[in-house]
Amino acid sequence: MKARTLRRHVRESFKSLGRNGWMTFASVSAVTITLLLVGVFFVIMMNLNHMANNIENDVEIRVHIDVAAAEEEQKALADQIQKLDRVDSVAYSSKEEELNQLMNSMGEEGEAFAMFEQDNPLNDVLVVKTKEPQDIMSVAKQIEKMDFASKVKYGQGSVEKIFEVTNTGRIIGTILIIGLLFTAMFLISNTIKITIFARRREIEIMKLVGATNGFIRWPFFLEGLSLGVLGSIVPIIIITITYYYSHDFISEKLAGDFLQLLPFGPFVFQISGLLLLMGAVIGVWGSLMSVRKFLKI
Template sequence: MKPRTTARHFRESFKSLGRNAWMTFASVSAVTVTLLLVGVFVLIMMNLNKVADDLERDVEIKVFVSLTADEAATESLETAINGMPGVLSVDFSTKEEELQDLITDYGDELSLYKQSNPLYDVFYVKAENPQQTASVAKGIAALEGIEDVKYGEGKIEKLFSFLNLSRNVGLVLILALLFTAMFLISNTIRITIVARRHEIEIMKLVGATNWFVRIPFILEGMWLGVLGAIIPIALVTMLYYNVTEYAQPRLNDELIQLLDFTPFIYQVNGLILLMGVFIGVWGSFMSIRKFLKV
């Protein structure tokens, strides 16, 4: 395409926005409202997904070593557990350390047991994939020298099922919202193009090619998407900044944490802008097709 033709297409797309100010306002408003909803929903779902990941990573297997196991047997068990498929990490805690933790948590009354410690040496094991915790625990339980294995059997499976369901529901809702946005914005842009169908017919009758007619409208759709993304980007940024400023100090040292303001907010804003451009271009492209058949 010649530079002069390209410049002409850009000029026409800008002029069209001004000539059809009310339709431009309607289209930008539809894009703005829809992208704002999408942006807020993405903020919520991504943070819920992080919470789910944090909960999964916090799941561990507590392995009690038999009281009859000596130091060599314990080291051999640690080597065997480390070598098992699906094991991410193994941390060893002596029964003295376990008792000290109990004293710290529940008070000095438990220090009476220091002379006759009834606890077990313990391995804390984490699986590479938290969803495989149950299978890893069963493999460890089969090793010789293991007294017991606990990982929240029954509860863990329910937790993982709930987290998987939450992720799937969130993905479906985001996709449904995006398709709804594309439908609404496409129809709004279609109304704009219907109002200018005679202009398109005249251009076709004087010999303009389909792409010569189409490109200014596609560029116009792109500008509508960009303009419609500006307010959602600003509002989403301010909203998440205030939420993180309020919540982060109160969530220090807690299991549940929000995603850091940066670079997460840049990723969300980039997604909003790309969605605005895509929806605007796609809406214009699909809406103008029927009017090119003259």
């Protein structure tokens, strides 16, 4: 396409947006409201997924080493666990470190355990992380069969419920996102179709005087692109400002390191790019599908 022709198409698309002011406003408003709902839902679901991942990654296996195991036998147990296919890392924690952690976790009440520093009743521990959190149950069963593994703990009972809840949440969230996206495409494309329908005579006249289908499509292509981009600007601004001011406030209210929101950057920029792309794609798609009908004369 020649540069002069492209300039003509761009000029005509913007003129059309101005001439059909109310229809342009209706289309942009539909895009704005729908993308705002989509954007808010994406922000909520992605943060919930982030928290679920943190909770799952916080799960670990604690292998209490038999008190009768010598240093070489402890090392052999650690090497045997590390060789398991689904094991990511194995960290050693001495019984002195375990006692200090217990005392620190209990605050002032933990000082009562200071009497055990000379005669520590705790076991040395191997802290095992799996490559995938869901592998923790099967790996724990393998470790239980190993020599000098006195006790294997991984939060049995609670861990299974955590995985079940997080997996159910992800499935429901995915279904809702897909449903919301289809709803957004339906609403926006139908609003744009109404705009194109109001100009069907213009398309028919251009077709009758010899204009090619491509020549007719280009202004509407650019017009749909403009409607989608314009409609995504307000949702991007609202979500960016709201997330910026609410991030620190909500993070302070949430307890624990794993219950934290996604950081402002680059998360907000990713959401903004996604909304901009969605607006542009849906706007172009709605325009082209609508024009296609009136080109068949």
